[in-house]
Amino acid sequence: xxxxxxxxxxxxxxxxxxxxxxxxxxxxxxxxxxxxxxxxxxxxxxxxxxxxxxxxxxxxxxxxxxxxxxxxxxxxxxxxxxxxxxxxxxxxxxxxxxxxxxxxxxxxxxxxxxxxxxxxxxxxxxxxxxxxxxxxxxxxxxxxxxxxxxxxxxxxxxxxxxxxxxxxxxxxxxxxxxxxxxxxxxxxxxxxxxxxxxxxxxxxxxxxxxxxxxxxxxxxxxxxxxxxxxxxxxxxxxxxxxxxxxxxxxxxxxxxxxxxxxxxxxxxxxxxxxxxxxxxxxxxxxxxxxxxxxxxxxxxxxxxxxxxxxxxxxxxxxxxxxxxxxxxxxxxxxxxxxxxxxxxxxxxxxxxxxxxxxxxxxxxxxxxxxxxxxxx
Numbered sequence: 001x002x003x004x005x006x007x008x009x010x011x012x013x014x015x016x017x018x019x020x021x022x023x024x025x026x027x028x029x030x031x032x033x034x035x036x037x038x039x040x041x042x043x044x045x046x047x048x049x050x051x052x053x054x055x056x057x058x059x060x061x062x063x064x065x066x067x068x069x070x071x072x073x074x075x076x077x078x079x080x081x082x083x084x085x086x087x088x089x090x091x092x093x094x095x096x097x098x099x100x101x102x103x104x105x106x107x108x109x110x111x112x113x114x115x116x117x118x119x120x121x122x123x124x125x126x127x128x129x130x131x132x133x134x135x136x137x138x139x140x141x142x143x144x145x146x147x148x149x150x151x152x153x154x155x156x157x158x159x160x161x162x163x164x165x166x167x168x169x170x171x172x173x174x175x176x177x178x179x180x181x182x183x184x185x186x187x188x189x190x191x192x193x194x195x196x197x198x199x200x201x202x203x204x205x206x207x208x209x210x211x212x213x214x215x216x217x218x219x220x221x222x223x224x225x226x227x228x229x230x231x232x233x234x235x236x237x238x239x240x241x242x243x244x245x246x247x248x249x250x251x252x253x254x255x256x257x258x259x260x261x262x263x264x265x266x267x268x269x270x271x272x273x274x275x276x277x278x279x280x281x282x283x284x285x286x287x288x289x290x291x292x293x294x295x296x297x298x299x300x301x302x303x304x305x306x307x308x309x310x311x312x313x314x315x316x317x318x319x320x321x322x323x324x325x326x327x328x329x330x331x332x333x334x335x336x337x338x339x340x341x342x343x344x345x346x347x348x349x350x351x352x353x354x355x356x357x358x359x360x361x362x363x364x365x366x367x368x369x370x371x372x373x374x375x376x
Contacts, residue, residue: 101178162203218236
């Protein structure tokens with residue numbers, strides 16, 4: 001434990017012209033106290049420009065550079081050459097830049113192409129827990145800094161929503177890891193499953209929350225239930241007032257919180273009006289962070305990683321892999337909700353830990369939309 005610094009107001013800042021144009025006034029004014037970089041979006045880029053490297057170095061030298069992975073597909077049942085390559089490239093990046101921590105998304109990616117798929121949940125079983133703990137250990141060994149996981153926005157059932165926080169805790173505990181609590185993701189679950197905030201938030205290990213994300217999203221109509229709309233985590237709109245309300249309620253509950261990050265996709269920041277709104281959203285985040293600073297002298301939990309010096313054989317679950325491939329194929333090729341439902345109930349996923357018999361129809365409908373959008 002060290003003396004705890006203040007909570008820092010941060011931006012997700014990638015090598016994207018629209019994001020950088022929106023962020024530049026805030027960066028020039030010295031208001032951005034940390035930046036989060038989705039490093040693996042550039043694994044296949046020709047080269048990182050010198051000026052962007054200088055920006056990363058400036059924040060890294062102050063332990064204010066956060067690495068956020070997107071494409072590792074942590075919970076895929078089979079270990080792939082692409083994942084091995086991802087770790088090798090992370091190891092090189094971690095040697096080059098000073099990351100305060102590295103994080104990844106919960107779930108697995110649909111689709112055959114490693115970079116084209118939808119992040120979706122997996123069964124909360126002993127087998128998938130073993131798989132995830134193994135992969136997080138490899139992540140920690142590669143980057144040699146604290147590692148964490150982000151909660152998922154999408155869920156198939158209310159039971160899954162209620163178990164998510166506990167399963168995240170079990171996944172990160174062996175590496176002394178932490179959690180990114182994405183409050184827009186939480187907002188999606190609160191709305192989509194009509195859950196009370198206080199009932200849901202108490203199911204999360206809030207002492208493990210080191211980082212909070214806020215962002216916007218979109219509404220999608222349900223053909224199955226025309227009076228209902230599904231909240232989607234699309235990052236393409238301004239942050240809703242409700243999410244700022246969640247931020248104000250949640251920060252005091254997270255004793256080890258250190259970073260609050262504003263996210264938005266670059267393609268949603270192409271107009272002057274959207275960039276001004278982005279600046280206003282950061283200002284609201286900034287003000288809330290200042291209102292909820294910890295008392296001076298409170299200790300900081302460092303989440304320093306624990307890992308085996310030489311990881312053993314890679315954990316795999318080929319049955320899970322086959323089920324994931326079958327689910328992906330059904331979601332990506334079914335022409336209707338009813339066709340997908342029938343194919344799933346006739347598949348190897350029926351009457352297993354996937355518990356597809358409990359899946360809410362509008363959420364299966366949404367999964368179809370997500371998978372087929374990513375496939376395109």
